[in-house]
Amino acid sequence: MSEEPRILTERFGHVLVITMNRPQARNAFDAASAQAMEAAVDTFDAEDDLFVGVITGAGGNFSAGADLKAAARGERAATRRGGFGMFARPPPKPVIAAVEGYAVGGGFELCLACDLIVAARTARFGLPEVRHNVVAIGGGLFRLPRRMPYHLAMELALTGEFRDAEFFHRHGVVNRVVEEGAALAEAKAWAQALLVNGPTALAASKQIMWHSADWTDEEAWREQMTYANRALQSEDRKEGLAAFAEKRKPVWSGR
Numbered sequence: 001m002s003e004e005p006r007i008l009t010e011r012f013g014h015v016l017v018i019t020m021n022r023p024q025a026r027n028a029f030d031a032a033s034a035q036a037m038e039a040a041v042d043t044f045d046a047e048d049d050l051f052v053g054v055i056t057g058a059g060g061n062f063s064a065g066a067d068l069k070a071a072a073r074g075e076r077a078a079t080r081r082g083g084f085g086m087f088a089r090p091p092p093k094p095v096i097a098a099v100e101g102y103a104v105g106g107g108f109e110l111c112l113a114c115d116l117i118v119a120a121r122t123a124r125f126g127l128p129e130v131r132h133n134v135v136a137i138g139g140g141l142f143r144l145p146r147r148m149p150y151h152l153a154m155e156l157a158l159t160g161e162f163r164d165a166e167f168f169h170r171h172g173v174v175n176r177v178v179e180e181g182a183a184l185a186e187a188k189a190w191a192q193a194l195l196v197n198g199p200t201a202l203a204a205s206k207q208i209m210w211h212s213a214d215w216t217d218e219e220a221w222r223e224q225m226t227y228a229n230r231a232l233q234s235e236d237r238k239e240g241l242a243a244f245a246e247k248r249k250p251v252w253s254g255r
Contacts, residue, residue, distance in 0.1 A: 007036035014051040015191040016044050023059025026102055029084050030070035034077035037085030044091050048254035051199035052191040056098040056184050065105025086113055087138045093203045098187035099123045109138035115206055118187040119165035120180045126162035147173050198240050199254045200231040
């Protein structure tokens with residue numbers, strides 16, 4: 001029998017759900033998983049009629065991070081987009097992480113590469129790399145202290161300890177906490193709610209905010225237009241204005 005696909009994708013209208021599918025390994029990433037994730041993200045990028053993404057894990061866990069057995073064999077979960085298929089180059093469109101169980105190591109860093117996080121109350125997050133004399137080089141060591149107090153982020157990085165969803169919600173890393181088993185449903189509902197907004201404006205807003213950490217104030221006034229212009233010159237902008245004038249719901253195309 002052939003092996004199950006490591007990454008599953010399913011479309012719900014303009015929403016793409018990407019599911020990490022190695023439940024027997026808590027959705028840990030080996031090289032093949034990373035390549036499959038990159039292919040799914042590339043598809044999400046390329047399809048104009050996909051506006052919002054949701055990333056989740058099969059079998060009750062988000063992801064335990066890197067597959068250490070594969071790493072010991074010399075495998076690297078690296079791709080053109082960076083580790084795990086998106087660390088360095090996340091999609092330009094909004095992505096919601098739907099977290100159950102463990103999101104640790106690279107699994108937590110995958111959450112931090114997303115734009116919104118919905119987590120079950122029982123979910124656990126952490127950066128345990130130091131316990132194995134490994135360094136968290138998937139973005140966690142610079143993205144986490146931008147999103148929560150420095151000393152708390154440092155504590156997590158140096159101790160390798162896990163914390164629950166309520167802790168990260170309290171400190172602004174997790175957006176919404178739901179009951180166990182409800183994270184994906186909540187993330188999909190949130191994604192559907194975002195679809196009332198113009199998709200090119202959603203993507204532009206995400207990209208401006210994402211890149212803003214690298215800009216001075218002077219640069220920001222100039223550089224934001226690199227991303228805003230696509231939305232401002234799009235068919236969707238014309239449709240949004242026409243729908244407002246005609247007092248009807250807009251029909252977005254993603255173009």
